[in-house]
Amino acid sequence: MNRFWCIVFLLVPIMGVATFAVAPYYNIWFPRDVSTHGITIDNLFMFILWITGIVFIATEWALFQFTWKYNAAHNPEPAKFSHGEHTLEVVWTIVPAAILLFIAIYQMDAFAAAKMRKPNMQPTAEITGRQFNWDVRYPGPDKELHTLDDIVRYDGNIHMPMGEDVLLVIKSQDVLHSFFLPNLRLKQDVIPGMEQAMWFHAKDTGRFDIVCAELCGWGHYKMKARLTLQTRADFDQWLAETYQAEQAMTTAKVGQ
């Protein structure tokens, strides 16, 4: 029966590795990456996955090996009277410390790129989170935000150009929200009373989910928006059409 328990512990690394190996085939893996910086994040994840995976297999194997070999029912030898081993302690302190320090330094650049190196340009749009919607405000023909000709959309359909840097101003009107774009590997909490910037460079067109990732109340689950990435020409055309439609609506209202 003792052997049975050893096998149970051996199943942990086997099933653990198998789950990660099989998951991509069932599409339970990173969603399609359409950003230029996303690959850095995915690669860093895979790099850490390999390092931790090796440590995981080695330590779980050691646990199995030791329980298998040194169990009282099968091992005639008396227990070793040992209080530890100084050299070993030093080795297994310094080696992980070096690896951790390496991971710490290695990733700094990616984080700086994502959160510190804000591109020097006019914001493409302003996103405002409120219970339970993402509102978007584009600059009108004068290319400036917060002027009379702004295009403001409340329908949760956000259009952005691909193939160029995009800078967003993000903020919140009421409680905390988090602007999460899984396919662009972007996430930033938005905070009332604080304006923040978010930037990306999309490399493909398509329609993608925008998720609210910070609990914002009962309707948190349905605070959904859609991101449409399109070429600059398509985006400009869409923006112009939307502007026309809004103008027409305003005129109609004023006319009444």
Add this chain to the structure above:
Amino acid sequence: MSTVTADTHAHEHADEHAHAGGFLSTYVFSLDHKIIGLQFLFSTLLWFVVGGLLALAVRWQLAYPWSDMPIFGKLLFAAEGGQIAPEFYTVLFTMHATVMIFLVIIPILAGAFGNYLIPLMIGADDMAFPTLNMLSYWFMWPAFLAFGASFFVEGGAAGAGWTSYPPLSVLNSASPGSLNGQTLWLIGLLCVGVSSMMGSVNYLTTIIQMRAPGMTMFRLPMTIWAMFITAVLQAFALPVLTAAGVMQIADRELGTGFFLPEGVAANNALPAAGGGHPILWQHLFWFYSHPAVYIMILPAMGMVSDIIACFSRKPLFGYKPMVYSISGIAGLGFIVWGHHMFVSGMNPMLGMTFMVTTMFIALPSAIKTFNWLGTVWGGRIQFTTAMLFALSFVSMFIIGGLSGIFMAATPVDIFIHDTYFIVAHFHYVLFAGTAMAVWGAIYFWFPKMFGRMMNEFWGKVHFFFTFVFLNCTFYPMHILGIVGFPRRLADPYHYETFRHLLPLNQFMTWCAIGMVATQIIFAINFFSSMFFGKKAGRNPWHANSLEWMAPSPPGHGNFDFQPIVYRGPYEYASPEVETDYYPQTQPPPEKQGDD
């Protein structure tokens, strides 16, 4: 020799109460650390049931969103025709976390096992301050009542997450219908804090002042070292949470604006006076709640160290490195809280600083794991139920520890923050880690607590199914997180990105149901062993530490002799004696000179 004086004094003190003893003073308003420990144990196990059922309700919604919940649905959600309403879903996960953290894990480790074991393992008669000790239990009751009652007030219990981030937690208008649940939640939290504070002051004094003669600090069992460091963490971190809690109550009830910026308003309500900042709460909250993560794991590590050494019949590998690494965890634990806030809007430069400290806190955990493996190596392992749980703690803690490195890496955290990867990580640490260690500790110290053995066969059945189901429930959460599957969503399938994950979630839900059902085996084993179990002698496991030298269960004053300590607690397989254990109180064989 002030230690001895303190001991004698406490002994007289304990005797007085022993003789006063009616039912109320013996079992209800008891000053005896063992009774208080058991009171904590029974209360927390009851809340464990509540927390587990709340978790099942969360899982049900994730597997069968908006469907009628079987059995409980009609009882609980009659108004919605048996469905879980989205606002109730936020209550479910908020209260699941609150109950598990503040009413189960922290009080079962420090309150139940800390109380029961500290005086016994250091050879004292009782705690340094028995009345304060009693109060630390009775201060849990206002918390039990506040959290319990909050379900029944108008608007229901708190639903702003266990982290209670403002403005959502502060603005009533942000959660229409919610009224006093959140305030009750904060009051409950304050009471839990006061209780822990009373406990930690008591533990520190007791461990420093009341050790038996010969019990030096470096002869303390790891359990006691862990409780000591935990008490230090609580004593220094808790005041911050208490202050923050009072500030949030003031924001809610008195119209202050510590956590609200000027002009913030939800649902066209009147704008707040403001002048504060929501991020301030996050800093204050995590300044306590990150050390609290270690408060929730260090005692478990200590108890696991003792169990593994005992059933490997071998000294603990690297005792001093173990002590230094828990001290290191405690020290670093105070400067890593910002890793909960990498995407919160905090200055990214500060985020990078926290990233480096966070990377390094993985180091002491790694050292501890290697030392546990070193302890098992070369031993004569006995696969008792307690040992199986302790070994599984090591196996599971490896997973929980390693997955922490992913989140510590700031660029990766941008993607996996607030996804199920995080949920997987902390359930591997807190459930697969701490809860498994707690079960191990219950099987291990049950004979001391009740004088009878638990049934080993049913114990192993309990272990097997818990172990299998817990992995099937929590391990897939890692890969859900890789997809970006967000936490706290009542209906994640609302998003196309996550729609194909429904079948996996259904599988996990059924495993969670299996896991909760398995605990029925434990409950039956626990209660029937209490009355019908095989009688345990003083030292059924042939262990070394002091508590096993006392009668089972120990009477008032604990020891029927004055324990004098000659050596550390891990002298198993010592060549000095015939037996493979060498109790701390056994005088060394005659030989020339001292050691």
